Amino acid sequence: xxxxxxxxxxxxxxxxxxxxxxxxxxxxxxxxxxxxxxxxxxxxxxxxxxxxxxxxxxxxxxxxxxxxxxxxxxxxxxxxxxxxxxxxxxxxxxxxxxxxxxxxxxxxxxxxxxxxxxxxxxxxxxxxxxxxxxxxxxxxxxxxxxxxxxxxxxxxxxxxxxxxxxxxxxxxxxxxxxxxxxxxxxxxxxxxxxxxxxxxxxxxxxxxxxxxxxxxxxxxxxxxxxxxxxxxxxxxxxxxxxxxxxxxxxxxxxxxxxxxxxxxxxxxxxxxxxxxxxxxxxxxxxxxxxxxxxxxxxxxxxxxxxxxxxxxxxxxxxxxxxxxxxxxxxxxxxxxxxxxxxxxxxxxxxxxxxxxxxxxxxxxxxxxx
Amino acid sequence: xxxxxxxxxxxxxxxxxxxxxxxxxxxxxxxxxxxxxxxxxxxxxxxxxxxxxxxxxxxxxxxxxxxxxxxxxxxxxxxxxxxxxxxxxxxxxxxxxxxxxxxxxxxxxxxxxxxxxxxxxxxxxxxxxxxxxxxxxxxxxxxxxxxxxxxxxxxxxxxxxxxxxxxxxxxxxxxxxxxxxxxxxxxxxxxxxxxxxxxxxxxxxxxxxxxxxxxxxxxxxxxxxxxxxxxxxxxxxxxxxxxxxxxxxxxxxxxxxxxxxxxxxxxxxxxxxxxxxxxxxxxxxxxxxxxxxxxxxxxxxxxxxxxxxxxxxxxxxxxxxxxxxxxxxxxxxxxxxxxxxxxxxxxxxxxxxxxxxxxxxxxxxxxxxxxxxxxxxxxxxxxxxxxxxxxxx
Ligand SMILES: Cc1cc2nc3c(=O)[nH]c(=O)nc-3n(C[C@H](O)[C@H](O)[C@H](O)COP(=O)(O)OP(=O)(O)OC[C@H]3O[C@@H](n4cnc5c(N)ncnc54)[C@H](O)[C@@H]3O)c2cc1C
Ligand SMILES: Cc1cc2nc3c(=O)[nH]c(=O)nc-3n(C[C@H](O)[C@H](O)[C@H](O)COP(=O)(O)OP(=O)(O)OC[C@H]3O[C@@H](n4cnc5c(N)ncnc54)[C@H](O)[C@@H]3O)c2cc1C
Numbered sequence: 017x018x019x020x021x022x023x024x025x026x027x028x029x030x031x032x033x034x035x036x037x038x039x040x041x042x043x044x045x046x047x048x049x050x051x052x053x054x055x056x057x058x059x060x061x062x063x064x065x066x067x068x069x070x071x072x073x074x075x076x077x078x079x080x081x082x083x084x085x086x087x088x089x090x091x092x093x094x095x096x097x098x099x100x101x102x103x104x105x106x107x108x109x110x111x112x113x114x115x116x117x118x119x120x121x122x123x124x125x126x127x128x129x130x131x132x133x134x135x136x137x138x139x140x141x142x143x144x145x146x147x148x149x150x151x152x153x154x155x156x157x158x159x160x161x162x163x164x165x166x167x168x169x170x171x172x173x174x175x176x177x178x179x180x181x182x183x184x185x186x187x188x189x190x191x192x193x194x195x196x197x198x199x200x201x202x203x204x205x206x207x208x209x210x211x212x213x214x215x216x217x218x219x220x221x222x223x224x225x226x227x228x229x230x231x232x233x234x235x236x237x238x239x240x241x242x243x244x245x246x247x248x249x250x251x252x253x254x255x256x257x258x259x260x261x262x263x264x265x266x267x268x269x270x271x272x273x274x275x276x277x278x279x280x281x282x283x284x285x286x287x288x289x290x291x292x293x294x295x296x297x298x299x300x301x302x303x304x305x306x307x308x309x310x311x312x313x314x315x316x317x318x319x320x321x322x323x324x325x326x327x328x329x330x331x332x333x334x335x336x337x338x339x340x341x342x343x344x345x346x347x348x349x350x351x352x353x354x355x356x357x358x359x360x361x362x363x364x365x366x367x368x369x370x371x372x373x374x375x376x377x378x379x380x381x382x383x384x385x
Numbered sequence: 386x387x388x389x390x391x392x393x394x395x396x397x398x399x400x401x402x403x404x405x406x407x408x409x410x411x412x413x414x415x416x417x418x419x420x421x422x423x424x425x426x427x428x429x430x431x432x433x434x435x436x437x438x439x440x441x442x443x444x445x446x447x448x449x450x451x452x453x454x455x456x457x458x459x460x461x462x463x464x465x466x467x468x469x470x471x472x473x474x475x476x477x478x479x480x481x482x483x484x485x486x487x488x489x490x491x492x493x494x495x496x497x498x499x500x501x502x503x504x505x506x507x508x509x510x511x512x513x514x515x516x517x518x519x520x521x522x523x524x525x526x527x528x529x530x531x532x533x534x535x536x537x538x539x540x541x542x543x544x545x546x547x548x549x550x551x552x553x554x555x556x557x558x559x560x561x562x563x564x565x566x567x568x569x570x571x572x573x574x575x576x577x578x579x580x581x582x583x584x585x586x587x588x589x590x591x592x593x594x595x596x597x598x599x600x601x602x603x604x605x606x607x608x609x610x611x612x613x614x615x616x617x618x619x620x621x622x623x624x625x626x627x628x629x630x631x632x633x634x635x636x637x638x639x640x641x642x643x644x645x646x647x648x649x650x651x652x653x654x655x656x657x658x659x660x661x662x663x664x665x666x667x668x669x670x671x672x673x674x675x676x677x678x679x680x681x682x683x684x685x686x687x688x689x690x691x692x693x694x695x696x697x698x699x700x701x702x703x704x705x706x707x708x709x710x711x712x713x714x715x716x717x718x719x720x721x722x723x724x725x726x727x728x729x730x731x732x733x734x735x736x737x738x739x740x741x742x743x744x745x746x747x748x749x750x751x752x753x754x755x756x757x758x759x760x761x762x763x764x765x766x767x768x769x770x771x772x773x774x775x776x777x778x
Contacts, residue, residue: 288767
């Protein structure tokens with residue numbers, strides 16, 4: 017398989033880019049923020065995503081989706097990143113779908129996801145940094161379980177219809193599907209730097225039936241790994257969009273802005289940094305596509321490729337937004353100008369599912385050092 | 386799909402049967418690289434391996450068969466590469482003929498020129514060197530002064546080249562000469578000639594690595610038949626630039642190593658530093674530096690694969706080799722800094738037997754040329770900025 021998009025994938029990329037740019041450009045994020053929106057995204061837009069088929073990309077065809085892969089999900093993620101569009105696409109259409117695929121929960125949730133009615137959230141982190149560790153406990157109770165503990169940084173956690181929760185049962189990690197409105201579950205949404213909302217979710221003896229278990233009791237780590245591989249690859253693609261969008265804005269600015277009687281883009285000091293930035297973004301792009309293709313092929317090397325993708329996009333996009341602000345000069349520091357929004361979104365995505373350091377460390381351990 | 390699977394199967398069996406054991410060892414120093422040529426001195430297994438591969442056209446798998454190539458499709462060539470990597474097979478032949486002149490001849494040579502030179506390159510019979518740089522024409526290559534005067538059926542070439550790698554070991558040279566002073570880039574021609582021609586002399590220059598001499602090369606009334614000119618007179622710059630793209634592509638992949646067979650940097654670090662109780666390299670700062678490097682190296686490996694795939698499909702931007710050259714060479718330098726940091730005093734040895742004659746230190750020093758030769762990193766960044774990002778002058 018050549019390492020570039022085939023014709024159908026390229027067509028989908030163009031469609032997604034056009035759609036998201038038209039319906040949810042940075043202006044859309046700004047409007048939600050200025051209106052102090054408490055949902056964090058637009059339900060209307062989510063339904064339009066469904067009409068375009070995007071929300072069902074990873075959903076099997078016989079369950080109302082398109083039955084496509086991570087490469088295809090990634091082109092939508094990148095369009096979302098480039099436009100900084102607030103959307104539950106990553107948590108719902110990518111991570112949750114991957115986790116539920118092939119389980120009894122698929123029938124319950126996939127039509128709603130593909131139809132743009134359902135939003136899912138991922139309750140997997142318990143501290144300020146993603147570590148992958150699960151401490152929260154699920155005790156057996158009646159024919160089910162009782163969940164107690166606190167999850168942090170749950171995007172869309174306060175509005176989700178479905179919450180995937182990782183907890184320890186005696187047998188090991190188990191993943192649960194908890195429905196919105198469960199008794200004993202409270203959400204405390206907090207506004208983040210990028211103006212998105214993430215909740216602290218408190219589970220105070222939340223009772224769930226045995227059939228809330230996703231997969232096997234004690235077999236949740238495998239499901240969680242699948243969820244995380246998909247989530248990380250999707251987040252990498254979104255980072256690619258954020259970094260690429262910031263880079264394009266910056267390069268355009270270098271061509272427009274005049275100082276010393278010339279466009280600043282004619283100064284070699286800036287040209288060389290822009291060219292270096294371009295190289296980093298291209299390399300990150302290759303790493304992401306590699307991870308997506310390997311995931312889609314079910315290749316055992318996908319795990320490490322995913323670490324590389326998340327770490328490399330973290331590094332490249334961080335550079336892109338930092339250079340973006342710097343090369344914009346004073347105007348880059350203003351709220352009126354979009355580049356700062358890219359900086360903020362990149363920071364949030366860099367932390368999501370483990371930052372560059374987390375993944376470099378994981379890669380080192382996987383390589384035996 | 387089944388055709389490719391069959392090709393993979395046959396290739397695997399053939400490689401298993403024909404690649405000598407000595408040629409499945411990692412390349413440790415420049416001496417392990419097979420360059421061919423009239424005066425080549427071969428290590429055990431080297432010539433057999435080169436000849437066996439050349440007989441199938443697999444020293445140049447994607448060249449047409451009539452010029453000594455294997456006529457493989459891009460997908461087949463990729464499979465061959467993967468299968469070679471899988472058994473750790475060395476490259477059977479490294480040559481400026483394959484990586485630089487060949488592609489330029491394929492594009493700009495006449496049929497007679499192709500038939501004369503390409504098969505001999507493919508078989509490793511002729512070793513080529515590159516006569517581009519001059520004392521006053523390095524980054525500003527088009528400022529070159531070596532003159533070629535029209536003398537009817539031939540040119541008379543006078544001047545000096547510098548940094549000519551292996552000029553003292555090469556059989557032929559591809560050389561840029563000035564055929565007109567009227568225009569800087571439009572007065573250059575691209576010619577080929579035998580290094581044994583009368584009036585050619587070379588003087589080796591020692592590198593900081595203590596080996597791999599490159600040379601000063603002098604031309605004193607050298608007669609070069611006009612039939613040896615590639616492309617039109619005064620149109621040599623087109624050929625030169627096209628060839629440079631291939632040179633950059635080649636240099637970008639240098640030292641990337643094969644994807645299988647472990648990671649020598651990590652193995653070296655574990656050997657000198659050791660692991661702590663939790664199985665981590667016992668120097669946390671170095672471990673972090675190597676881990677970040679590992680991320681970048683693997684991402685770059687994906688980029689190389691993507692670049693080759695796009696190139697073969699005609700989708701790559703023509704200036705993309707500059708980006709590959711820039712990123713690949715900076716990465717390779719970084720790798721060797723880490724090798725030295727991990728090696729400690731062991732890596733500093735210059736002559737001892739145990740160190741392979743100072744292989745690590747010499748390789749480290751040699752890599753510093755990667756971001757200079759074939760056009761410096763600064764020149765590549767300038768090309769990316771202007772031709773890809775379209776920033777103003
Ligand atoms: C928070 C803040 C507070 C400020 N407060 C004040 C204040 O109180 N009073 C006041 O007078 N000013 C103030 N400034 C303005 C500040 O001094 C300018 O922003 C600064 O001088 C840069 O000018 P510029 O924003 O026009 O950027 P530009 O000059 O447009 O520069 C854009 C980019 O191009 C680069 N660049 C420009 N020329 C070259 C060159 N020749 N070679 C290489 N790179 C080049 C710059 O380094 C920058 O990265 C403030 C700025 C900020 C951000
Ligand atoms: C190991 C090795 C092998 C080589 N083999 C060959 C060979 O086989 N054949 C051959 O013909 N040549 C060969 N070269 C020569 C090589 O191509 C030149 O060294 C290279 O093009 C740089 O030219 P220069 O050394 O004259 O440096 P200069 O052009 O003098 O550059 C000096 C410094 O200035 C910088 N600089 C120059 N111009 C600019 C600019 N416009 N903007 C920003 N920075 C600039 C450069 O990047 C560099 O850092 C080899 C070089 C090395 C090191």
